[in-house]
Amino acid sequence: RKEVEQDPGPFNVPEGATVAFNCTYSNSASQSFFWYRQDCRKEPKLLMSVYSSGNEDGRFTAQLNRASQYISLLIRDSKLSDSATYLCVVTTWGDMRFGAGTRLTVKP
Amino acid sequence: EAQVTQNPRYLITVTGKKLTVTCSQNMNHEYMSWYRQDPGLGLRQIYYSMNVEVTDKGDVPEGYKVSRKEKRNFPLILESPSPNQTSLYFCASAPDGFQPQHFGDGTRLSIL
Numbered sequence: 001r002k003e004v005e006q007d008p009g010p011f012n013v014p015e016g017a018t019v020a021f022n023c024t025y026s027n028s029a030s031q032s033f034f035w036y037r038q039d040c041r042k043e044p045k046l047l048m049s050v051y052s053s054g055n056e057d058g059r060f061t062a063q064l065n066r067a068s069q070y071i072s073l074l075i076r077d078s079k080l081s082d083s084a085t086y087l088c089v090v091t092t093w094g095d096m097r098f099g100a101g102t103r104l105t106v107k108p
Numbered sequence: 109e110a111q112v113t114q115n116p117r118y119l120i121t122v123t124g125k126k127l128t129v130t131c132s133q134n135m136n137h138e139y140m141s142w143y144r145q146d147p148g149l150g151l152r153q154i155y156y157s158m159n160v161e162v163t164d165k166g167d168v169p170e171g172y173k174v175s176r177k178e179k180r181n182f183p184l185i186l187e188s189p190s191p192n193q194t195s196l197y198f199c200a201s202a203p204d205g206f207q208p209q210h211f212g213d214g215t216r217l218s219i220l
Contacts (some may be wrong), residue, residue: 032206043198043211094158094205100150
């Protein structure tokens with residue numbers, strides 16, 4: 001079983017849609033959680049960190065459920081520029097595990 | 109400008125010919141890491157370093173070596189490259205092993 005499981009998609013949504021991505025992790029000792037965005041085999045870029053209390057950055061909301069070992073990302077009012085692959089990352093004492101990524105395409 | 113610099117960006121080489129991919133960061137970060145990315149498998153961690161002279165194996169360390177003699181540099185060494193090491197490689201750094209990482213532009217490596 002993979003340490004970080006992520007729905008690979010692809011997700012094809014119209015502009016303005018709300019889309020949610022989920023990720024589960026197997027190591028209950030994991031300490032830090034992030035969502036990254038990657039465009040077309042370029043370097044991953046941090047989208048947001050994920051906290052137990054939940055956090056929001058504009059149209060993006062991230063949630064962490066430690067009991068269920070589950071993190072999520074919600075994108076509201078999708079834009080064409082949101083088209084990318086979204087990667088969840090789980091960290092345990094420097095050991096970083098990435099999900100395989102969920103591809104999102106936002107269409108006009 | 110804060111950055112992680114990898115060299116070379118592209119390399120085509122042959123099986124068995126030792127190669128080194130350099131990685132340098134100018135942010136005084138303690139943590140550095142190497143990843144490979146393959147279609148369908150996502151990013152997998154090869155080695156990481158929490159500080160100078162401290163390195164640890166990641167998910168896929170076989171066939172690779174690293175060293176961390178100084179804070180800013182973390183080279184990835186392939187002593188005897190093989191075709192299954194053909195991949196896209198990323199170096200990254202962070203203030204520590206719990207914070208978000210800043211990635212280099214990537215090195216596309218082809219081993220024939």
